Structures are given as structure tokens and as C-alpha cells.
Amino acid sequence: MGKYNVRPDIDAAAEKAGPTLGSRREIEQLPGVLWEGETVDMLATGLYGGGNGLVALTSMRLIFLKHGLFGQKLEDFPLANISSVQWSAGMLMGTLSVFSSGNRADIKSVAKPQGEGLSGRLRMLIATAKTPATPAAPVPPQAGVQDVASRLATLDQLRVAGAITDAEYQDRRTAILNSI
Template sequence: MADEPLRADIQSAADRMDNKLGAKREIRKLVEYLWQGETVRHMVSGTYGGGTGLVVLTDRRLLFVKDGWVSKTTEDFPLDKISSVQWSSGPLTGKMTVFASGNKAEIINVGKQGGKVIADTIRERLASGPAYPPTAPVQQAPAAPAPAQPQQMTQDEAFAALRQLGELRDAGIVTPEEFEAKKKELLNRI
């Protein structure tokens, strides 16, 4: 799996990263978290909610991915829901604060160069209006395994997928009906 080449947009963004510390696994797994047709613009490592992972700016959203061995965490902020972004830097790293739909998220230990580029890109988008297409409906939910994958899941994998699906439901990305249907499917695969 580590020998598998990255998608061109992901490779290009990874090549521009100043530091990949704590985000190499997330870079390799990123394609699993992207929506169909979504394009990666910039990436940087950072810490959010107690975990170090990958901050990704796509053409549709700002996404934080922590793909650990034991747990997986994702948080996304659709670009059309972001009202502002703040950037402050220290000697080695910086802090990005994202305001979206009445919520505030702080991502710390962000690489200085990459973090500033992401913050500036979001600010440019906010100043010029919707330069990117509006957030598309979820076409490929991260919790939904591709049909080519084995049908059976371990109990831990199913529960991790359910947690992730619940986060998507709570964020309003997945409807309660979609959640219930996918939950039933996941439980049947144990």
C-alpha cells in the first residue's frame, strides 16, 4: 500500500509541504476521505482536537484528517460555510482559527509556510466570492467502503466507521435517513 503512487493533485500538494511530520499516513490515505471529483489544492500538518494530522484545502472544503492505527478523526469545513479565517505564527509553527456556521475551530502546530498559504487562499476566496463550486452533496462518504473491498469487517472497523458516520450526520453532511441506512449496512457486515 505504501508503494502505491499518490494521485497527481495529492502528490503535488505533498511536494509543496514544508513538513510532513505526523501526517505521512494521512497523505497516503487521503484519497479515501475525498469526495468524488474533489481536488486537493494545499496540505499542511497540524494538531486539532488533541491529534496531529493533516490539514487539507480542496476545491470544496477545508478538511482535517487524523488516520491513526487505533482511531480515525475527520472534521471538515465546507468553503461556502466558512465566514473567516485567522492566522497567527510563532517562531516555528502557527495557529489557524476557522469560523464556520457559528462554530470556531483552532488548529495548532501548523507549518508556517503551508498554514499561511491555506489561510491566504481561503481569505482570497472569501473576498472574491464563490470562486470554487458550492459544496456538493456527499457523493462518496468517507465511511462507505468501496465495493471492491471485502464485504466483511471486524467489529472495531465497523464501530470506527459508525463513529465517523455519526460525525458526518452531526455536522449535517449526511442526513439522518442516510445515517440509518448506512448504519444498518455496516452492522450487517460484521
């Protein structure tokens, strides 16, 4: 993908992904859709929802981002909500199927090396997250309030930056408030 000088983690993921076409705009816009403290691990390109865009595996979620001339499409799958991943490939390209919250999302035309890497890494993250560990200490109520406040602040930043529309802002704000 080349050097973009966007952010060290994004540049490193772009270097690992190798050459792809038409992803420069999405890579440059990626910092605007990331949450505070979220880092990018892997990148690829693919087709989803009728558009060619960027697939980013981060420390918190799998993101599909398409930034076109007439708007932006962003769909994310929080890692905690992904129940399984399926990879099917032909000679050069394949389809990454993500099962999340009872739904299936197919990201098509992913280059074989990147798709294999993404599916393997996602499987590892899913398995690690579901492995029983020592019981977690109860979260104090204040921590949840701070999380909601930080998510709302990030959402406000996305709207101000023009990364999401007013309608998307209202939908996501409502979803965050309903999660309390």
C-alpha cells in the same frame, strides 16, 4: 513531504508543502475521504482536537484528518460555511483559526510558511465566493436529488473502505437526509 504516488493533485500539494513529520498515513488515506470531483490544493500538518494530523485545503472544503492506529478523526469545513480565517504565528509555528457556522476551530502548530499560505488562499476563496456575481439560474429540483444521491453514495464508499465508523456513517447519513 516527498513523493507519495497517491494521486497527482495530492502529490503536487505534498511537494509544495515541503518536509513534515508523521503525515504519511494521512496522505495515503486522503483519497478515501475526498468527494467525487474534489481536488487537493494545499497540505500542512497541525494539532487539532488533541491529535497531530493533516490539514488539506481542497476545491470544496478544509479538512483535518488524523489516521491513528486505533481510529480516524475527520473534521471538515465546507468552504461555503467558512466566514473568516485568522492566522497568528510565532517564529516557526502558528495557529490557523477557522470561523465556520458560528464556531471557531484552532489548528495549532502549523509551520509558518504553510499556515501563511493556507490562510491567504482561504481568504481569497472566501472573498471570491462572497463577491456578487450575475444572479444564478434557479437549480432544478432534480439537481438537488442527484447531489444528495451522490453524497450518500460517497458516504457508503467511505464506510465500506473503513474510513468512517458505523456511528459516523449513521450521523452523516442523517445529516445529509435532514438537509433535503
